[in-house]
Amino acid sequence: MKKIILFFVILVFQVSAFSEVKVVATTSVIYDLVKQVGGDKVSVDYLCRGDQDPHFLEILPSYMLKIRKADIMFEIGLGLELWAPQLIDGSRNSNLILVDLSKEINKKEVPAGKIDASQGDIHPYGNPHYWLDPDNAKVMAKQILESLSEQDPDNANYFRSNYNKFVKNLEEKIKQWEDKMSKVKGKPVVFFHASWIYFAEHFGIKIAGYVEPKPGIPPTPSHNAEVINLIKKNNINFIVMENYYSDNSPKQISSATGVNVLKVPVGVFGIDGVNNYIEMMDYIVNKFLEYN
Amino acid sequence: MKSIRKIIILFLIVFAETLFAQSNVNPNVSIIGTFNAFTNFIKGSNEYGKLNFETPEMEMFIDGYLNPYSRATVNVAFEEGEFAVEEIYAEILRGLPLDLQVKAGKYLVGFGKLNSVHPHTWPFLERPLAHQVYFGEEGFNDIGFDVSFILPIEAVYTSFDIGIFKGDAIGKSEAQDPEDEESILELRGINPVVVGRLSMFYDLDDYSNLALGINGAYGLHAKSELNLNGDSTMLSIIENQYFLYGGFDFKYKYKPDTYTSFTIHGEGIINNRDVTRDNGFGVNIGKQINEQITTFGGFIYCDYQFLKQFSIGAKYDFTYGIIGDDPGSNTLSNDDKNTTNGISGWIGYYPVEETLALRLGVQHLLFNYDDDGTSRDSETIIKLQMLFSLGPHKAHQF
Numbered sequence: 018m019k020k021i022i023l024f025f026v027i028l029v030f031q032v033s034a035f036s037e038v039k040v041v042a043t044t045s046v047i048y049d050l051v052k053q054v055g056g057d058k059v060s061v062d063y064l065c066r067g068d069q070d071p072h073f074l075e076i077l078p079s080y081m082l083k084i085r086k087a088d089i090m091f092e093i094g095l096g097l098e099l100w101a102p103q104l105i106d107g108s109r110n111s112n113l114i115l116v117d118l119s120k121e122i123n124k125k126e127v128p129a130g131k132i133d134a135s136q137g138d139i140h141p142y143g144n145p146h147y148w149l150d151p152d153n154a155k156v157m158a159k160q161i162l163e164s165l166s167e168q169d170p171d172n173a174n175y176f177r178s179n180y181n182k183f184v185k186n187l188e189e190k191i192k193q194w195e196d197k198m199s200k201v202k203g204k205p206v207v208f209f210h211a212s213w214i215y216f217a218e219h220f221g222i223k224i225a226g227y228v229e230p231k232p233g234i235p236p237t238p239s240h241n242a243e244v245i246n247l248i249k250k251n252n253i254n255f256i257v258m259e260n261y262y263s264d265n266s267p268k269q270i271s272s273a274t275g276v277n278v279l280k281v282p283v284g285v286f287g288i289d290g291v292n293n294y295i296e297m298m299d300y301i302v303n304k305f306l307e308y309n
Numbered sequence: 310m311k312s313i314r315k316i317i318i319l320f321l322i323v324f325a326e327t328l329f330a331q332s333n334v335n336p337n338v339s340i341i342g343t344f345n346a347f348t349n350f351i352k353g354s355n356e357y358g359k360l361n362f363e364t365p366e367m368e369m370f371i372d373g374y375l376n377p378y379s380r381a382t383v384n385v386a387f388e389e390g391e392f393a394v395e396e397i398y399a400e401i402l403r404g405l406p407l408d409l410q411v412k413a414g415k416y417l418v419g420f421g422k423l424n425s426v427h428p429h430t431w432p433f434l435e436r437p438l439a440h441q442v443y444f445g446e447e448g449f450n451d452i453g454f455d456v457s458f459i460l461p462i463e464a465v466y467t468s469f470d471i472g473i474f475k476g477d478a479i480g481k482s483e484a485q486d487p488e489d490e491e492s493i494l495e496l497r498g499i500n501p502v503v504v505g506r507l508s509m510f511y512d513l514d515d516y517s518n519l520a521l522g523i524n525g526a527y528g529l530h531a532k533s534e535l536n537l538n539g540d541s542t543m544l545s546i547i548e549n550q551y552f553l554y555g556g557f558d559f560k561y562k563y564k565p566d567t568y569t570s571f572t573i574h575g576e577g578i579i580n581n582r583d584v585t586r587d588n589g590f591g592v593n594i595g596k597q598i599n600e601q602i603t604t605f606g607g608f609i610y611c612d613y614q615f616l617k618q619f620s621i622g623a624k625y626d627f628t629y630g631i632i633g634d635d636p637g638s639n640t641l642s643n644d645d646k647n648t649t650n651g652i653s654g655w656i657g658y659y660p661v662e663e664t665l666a667l668r669l670g671v672q673h674l675l676f677n678y679d680d681d682g683t684s685r686d687s688e689t690i691i692k693l694q695m696l697f698s699l700g701p702h703k704a705h706q707f
Binding site for chain 2: 068
């Protein structure tokens with residue numbers, strides 16, 4: 018009997034000795050950043066797949082189960098994950114720490130004055146697509162480092178070392194991306210959805226317009242005609258869009274103007290071969306150059 | 310009393326925004342508006358083939374967190390020219406032992422998957438026939454409380470809910486005036502009903518999932534006066550009549566991308582209950598007996614979203630009871646002889662997310678009478694509906 022008790026005591030201590038910080042990320046980009054910083058001391062899962070629109074996620078009980086087991090949940094914030102509170106409520110996890118990664122981000126397109134639905138899907142606290150500026154990935158990783166270290170101080174040095182390694186690698190890649198993108202610097206580009214301001218400003222691209230008449234509002238024939246005129250007038254080479262949106266309108270515009278339609282993933286695992294943040298940014302940058 | 314209630318509700322509606330605007334922690338305020346135009350093809354009806362309009366309906370939702378552990382929701386509706394509190398409840402969401410959740414107030418009871426979902430989010434326009442028969446025209450909306458907990462099964466989300474309710478919804482399905490609280494009280498007395506549900510949800514893969522549920526409800530549905538020997542000079546005895554509803558439901562959804570999805574959803578209800586039946590002849594013509602009947606009903610529908618803004622679907626309904634009958638001791642949920650079949654189809658257009666919806670639906674009803682040559686012609690109704698959603702009223706759980 019004593020042996021059995023001893024066995025269970027050892028088992029319990031073993032479990033606690035190997036217990037990891039359990040993290041759930043709202044998006045696959047955050048998932049990758051947590052993996053980079055947390056390494057094998059963190060178990061992490063994500064909710065929104067890389068090929069899904071993070072604005073809209075169904076309220077699935079399976080997501081609640083993921084949140085239920087988590088110690089920390091990281092979110093993009095700025096009103097991107099309006100579905101998150103319902104999932105958190107459904108998870109019944111009263112110990113969950115929710116970390117908004119937008120806290121230290123220099124926010125862009127924060128609307129001034131009264132906003133309403135006539136302006137489309139406006140995010141009242143600023144544009145939430147900040148992860149498309151690679152400098153912001155460093156800010157996000159720093160926030161992740163701090164949260165993980167607070168949750169698991171014993172492994173703080175391990176997290177710090179992973180973070181430093183990731184940032185060093187990322188900074189080298191940023192230089193490469195900036196070099197490559199210098200070829201399209203200053204050029205006007207039409208985007209599908211208003212999610213590219215951070216990317217465009219980082220790489221010095223001029224946003225000429227959007228295929229959506231207003232953020233989140235489906236393209237209309239009259240607006241398509243305006244975009245066609247805009248492309249012809251400004252000799253624009255690209256329409257850039259997330260690969261989860263329908264390309265019907267961009268294709269129509271393309272057939273009228275000859276403009277290239279670049280469908281790119283904006284999430285990790287958003288397309289085969291894109292398995293981390295750096296590969297995702299590589300893919301986007303290379304696509305720009307492919308058609309330049 | 311009714312006029313006081315109306316004044317209170319009007320006050321709430323008119324001043325809700327103002328009241329909440331003064332607070333730093335505003336609850337969400339949302340308005341759902343519904344406008345229906347319809348035409349029916351019912352033989353003998355003076356409305357046959359004519360375009361008709363229903364009084365626009367409105368639902369105002371006010372909801373928000375009370376504190377870090379709980380939320381409250383109020384749903385005030387304006388339907389058929391009357392204001393009514395459709396739902397008012399509070400939920401303790403977290404912080405209780407065993408991660409229990411408790412919900413108390415007046416709300417749509419979780420019997421089956423569809424009943425607890427607000428009708429404006431259904432893809433079809435008409436309430437399933439079995440719900441009309443066994444729960445009444447407003448569905449299983451009742452006063453009470455329930456406790457919910459998640460079973461410790463890793464791979465499959467499994468929750469068990471059990472609640473106790475006043476039973477008004479059960480009374481409404483057979484009271485002669487479903488809106489008269491006194492007649493329901495007279496019919497049932499004070500006898501709560503117990504409702505339980507076990508539900509499971511499983512991701513089949515990244516793009517498809519399956520939800521399954523079984524349900525039960527038990528209680529007293531009527532205190533019936535029985536004349537056991539048919540002698541009108543003898544006193545009748547009061548017999549407690551009980552019901553037991555069993556139910557099952559499934560929902561499968563395949564969503565390969567942002568713009569397309571395919572859903573199949575079905576539910577069935579089995580109704581076992583005591584009923585009063587005439588059993589006299591000759592001098593004992595008024596003799597009545599207490600009998601036990603078993604009936605059932607259910608529906609199955611599929612909905613196909615083929616573009617971001619369009620969906621199309623069809624539904625088949627079957628139930629014991631004749632839709633449109635007045636509630637009574639031999640009709641609707643107490644009817645074990647006659648049945649109604651329904652076939653529906655619809656197409657929905659959603660220009661921008663869930664803010665606006667235009668839906669065109671058609672429902673064809675067939676009535677089958679078991680006895681003595683009674684018959685009723687089939688009916689067809691075509692309905693055009695416009696729905697708008699103003700505010701942040703949230704999506705429902707899958």
